[in-house]
Amino acid sequence: MTSLDVLSKEGTKVNSVELNEEIFGIEPNQHVLFEAVNLQRASLRRGTHAVKNRSAVRGGGRKPYKQKGTGNARQGTIRAPHYTGGGVVFGPTPRSYSYKMPRKMRRLAIRSALSAKVNEEVLSVVEDFTIEAPKTKDFLAILENLDADKKVLLVLGNEDANIELSSRNLQGVTVLTPEQLNVLDILSANRVIFTEGAITKAEEVLL
Numbered sequence: 001m002t003s004l005d006v007l008s009k010e011g012t013k014v015n016s017v018e019l020n021e022e023i024f025g026i027e028p029n030q031h032v033l034f035e036a037v038n039l040q041r042a043s044l045r046r047g048t049h050a051v052k053n054r055s056a057v058r059g060g061g062r063k064p065y066k067q068k069g070t071g072n073a074r075q076g077t078i079r080a081p082h083y084t085g086g087g088v089v090f091g092p093t094p095r096s097y098s099y100k101m102p103r104k105m106r107r108l109a110i111r112s113a114l115s116a117k118v119n120e121e122v123l124s125v126v127e128d129f130t131i132e133a134p135k136t137k138d139f140l141a142i143l144e145n146l147d148a149d150k151k152v153l154l155v156l157g158n159e160d161a162n163i164e165l166s167s168r169n170l171q172g173v174t175v176l177t178p179e180q181l182n183v184l185d186i187l188s189a190n191r192v193i194f195t196e197g198a199i200t201k202a203e204e205v206l207l
Contacts, residue, residue, distance in 0.1 A: 002118060006125045006196060011145035014127050017196060019118065020203045028112040028119070035101060036109035036183040043098040050094050054079050054087030107206055113186040114202075123192045124148070125199060129156065134165035143173075146193060153189035155181065157197025178202040 002025050006015035019025065054060070060079030067074050081089045101109075117123040124146060131138045143152060151172040156163060159177060167173045174185050178201040186192060194202070 004118075004123070004125050006127050007146060008127050009129065009142045009145060011147065017125050017199060019199070020207070023111050023203055023206050024114050024118045024123070026111055026115045028116040029108055030112075032105055032109045033112050033116075033183060033187070036106065036113075037187065039099060039101055040182060040184040045097040047095050047097050049092040051088040051091030053089070053091065054081060057085070057087045059085075109183045110181055110186070111206055113183045114181075114192075117186060117189075117192045122190060123194070125194050125196060127196055129154065129163065129193070129195050130160065131162050131166060134162045136166050136169060139163065139166035140170070146191075148191040148193060151188065151190040153185055153192045155192070155194045155198040155202070157195050157201050178205045181205075 002019040002021065003016050004019060005013045006017050008014045054077070057079045060077035062077075064075050064078050065072065079086045081087055114123070126146065129142065131142070143149060152174070154163070154167070154173065154175045156175065156177055160175075164175055167175050174189065176182075176185065178198055181202065
């Protein structure tokens with residue numbers, strides 16, 4: 001069993017916790033991680049790209065010259081694709097890039113990402129992460145005590161309005177609950193901090 005120190009908000013050790021090997025101690029599956037990251041990045045694409053085809057381009061209602069007798073190839077419109085200003089052939093149209101992965105693969109990807117962070121020794125457990133009122137200064141003070149100053153993922157047992165309001169203007173800080181855990185946020189973070197309650201809940205959600 002993997003054991004981690006439980007820290008207080010001041011950064012001192014107060015306890016220790018045993019992590020579930022099936023979630024935090026597996027061999028990371030690199031292929032599944034790759035597929036999960038691709039899926040999330042594809043889902044983030046807006047897909048609003050569009051071009052005008054020959055029916056949407058303005059103009060070209062009149063035949064440019066008569067059918068016969070000019071020596072040129074017959075033409076029906078100056079908005080055909082081979083003319084300057086003509087419609088685009090086979091151009092992009094608005095669409096969704098999102099697709100799905102099997103549920104077992106999604107969970108394996110999250111467990112692999114968490115296990116990778118444990119292996120890198122950048123996953124920490126804090127006894128409690130609460131503040132009395134929404135105040136970014138207090139939130140930053142706790143992160144400083146935990147030596148987490150760059151790209152932090154904070155996982156809370158339950159949603160906390162004070163924490164969310166205190167962190168939402170901070171670049172590089174993401175606050176989630178165990179139900180919201182995803183591979184991209186985990187791998188993007190330089191530090192992953194779980195509360196004790198979040199560890200217990202994550203083991204219930206991901207098993």
